[in-house]
Amino acid sequence: MTITINHIAIVVEDIEKALAVYRDALGLPLDHITEEPAEQVRVAFLPTANSEIELIQPTTPDSGVAKFLAKRGEGIHHVCLEVDSVDVAIQAMQARGLQILGESRVNQRGDKYVFMHPKSAHGVLIELYERPG
Amino acid sequence: MTITINHIAIVVEDIEKALAVYRDALGLPLDHITEEPAEQVRVAFLPTANSEIELIQPTTPDSGVAKFLAKRGEGIHHVCLEVDSVDVAIQAMQARGLQILGESRVNQRGDKYVFMHPKSAHGVLIELYERPG
Incomplete structure (x- = not known):
């Protein structure tokens, strides 16, 4: 079984504020931002040389991600292993x-x-x- | 600036118990386990195809990692960006x-x-x- 770290997802209050750190200060490229209505989130995709960092922002107060954010605050939401x-x-x-x-x-x-x-x-x-x- | 996810470090109570999940169930290879006296931790290195997962276990109750574990429980301790x-x-x-x-x-x-x-x-x-x- 080959295992790859596909991405690390970080839940944030506001993608634009988080981009000021992850894109502008750290220098990660922003590939694109998309809405994922099924998960009720916006996602910013920032590829690294070997993997990807995703910034995820809840778009409603009721989703699992929104509840995670309300309970635990900003931080790593999940690690995706391919x-x-x-x-x-x-x-x-x-x-x-x-x-x-x-x-x-x-x-x-x-x-x-x-x-x-x-x-x-x-x-x-x-x-x-x-x-x- | 090229940025690579060098590793993800997960703080655990007991490396051997965590290996039952990350090595035995998930199938990540265990490269080696080492003591890092400067940080007062043991570390298990589990390479992925593109990066690495590190399991870190405090060896004393006083280190920064031990305090993190006592306060927040097991989970991701840090992400290392090269x-x-x-x-x-x-x-x-x-x-x-x-x-x-x-x-x-x-x-x-x-x-x-x-x-x-x-x-x-x-x-x-x-x-x-x-x-x-």
Whole structure:
């Protein structure tokens, strides 16, 4: 199984204020900003040489991301690990009694993904992600 | 300025328990485990295809990492961004009023590094790191 850090997602109150740090001061390029209505967030994509940093801003007060922000404040929301097979990864988790959040889903681009429960990953919300074949 | 995600550091209570998830279930390879007496931690290095995950376990109750763990629990401790020049990055931060934690330091291998204050990076503890020239 090849594992790649696909991206690190940071939840922020205001993408434009966060860009003043991550783009203007640190020097990361801004690829684009998009709305993701399904998750009720705006996302800014800032590629690094080997991976990507995503800044995510809730667009409603009711989403999971908005509640995370209200409870824990700004900071890292999740780490996305790209794997060869999400299904194989889920089987390996479940065989060890580790908890997956819901079922795997497929987004508009055909990417398959699922989240591990942070309690099963030593406090880290991990997204497991599989590129379309 | 080229920026690379050098590693993500996760603070854990017990490296062996965390390896049961990150190595055995997720399938990340364990490169090695080392003691870092200067930081009062043990560190397990788990390379990904493009970067690295580090599991860090405090070895004393008094270190910064131990206090972080006591206060916030297990989870991501910091993200290390490799930059061309730590000095140039510090200048860019300070020119924008962003806060650096102390001075840059050089470790035994000759790597230069410094940490940004999480308040200046939207809740993320960021290590800026420069490989020896």
